Amino acid sequence: MRFQGFDVLSPPGQLVTDYAREALEEWKEGQRRGEIEFARTEIGSSNKYNKAEVGTVGAVAIDANGNIAVATSTGGITGKLPGRVGDTPLVGAGTYADNRVGGVSTTGHGETIMKYCLAHDILKRIDFLGENAQAATENACKKMTEKLTGTAGAITIDSQGQVGVSFTSQRMAWAYIKGSTVSYGIEQNQHLEEALQI
Incomplete structure (x- = not known):
């Protein structure tokens, strides 16, 4: 990164918050006791490994x-394996756009989204299939959840400007302006719905 003009952080990890360090240590302890497989990432799924904050x-x-x-x-996932790349940067999994058809952004359990290629589907x-944006998203x-059990959500816009929002998680914050x-x-x-105040 130095050749791009960015300074390398020294010591490494200085941007890691105390909350993140604590969450990781709690997650590791839970792993040792066999309590959890992965950190929960749903809004409202507060436990000692996740304070109901999602990113x-x-x-x-x-x-x-x-x-x-x-x-x-x-915002990532606490306890991820070193080198893990989640669904977010993978075209077809976490993100997909095609001017002829539409665009999708997803959130949820990354491994499940990657296996299913949710945005692409x-x-x-x-x-x-000729489904509208809402039906396709739902x-x-x-x-995906029926087939692979992980939960997720997505926001979709089709080439005609129609919007789709759906999620199988407990909650998903969403909004759009039309x-x-x-x-x-x-x-x-x-x-x-509310009228936009300009």
Whole structure:
């Protein structure tokens, strides 16, 4: 990174928070006792290994010319194996965009999302099965969880600007703006709307 003009942190790990260090030590102790396989990452799944704080954020957008953009960022998972690459950077798993069809950003149990290629499946349902954005998102999330048991959620926008939001986890915070209306929710089957104040 030095050749790019960035200084290397010394000592390594100085950006790791006390909370993250504590969570890792608690997770390791839980592993030694055989209490958990992996840290839970769902909103509201507070336990001593996860204080109900999650860090994934995703966005999908379409511009006036029909160009679709997708971005996904993750807070990671406590106790990950060294070298693990999660679903977030994998095109077709955590993120996928195709101007002809739509764009998807996912969140949830990364290993499950990677095995299923959740974002890719959602867009293929729109493209090949003719499902609308909402149906494709619901059906893919449900099918993935039925097949592989891990939970996930996704936000989708199709090439016509229609939005899909679905999740098999307990909760997923989401929001979108369409016209002058903001739609949002966090619980299953919750869909709230407010007029956008400009």
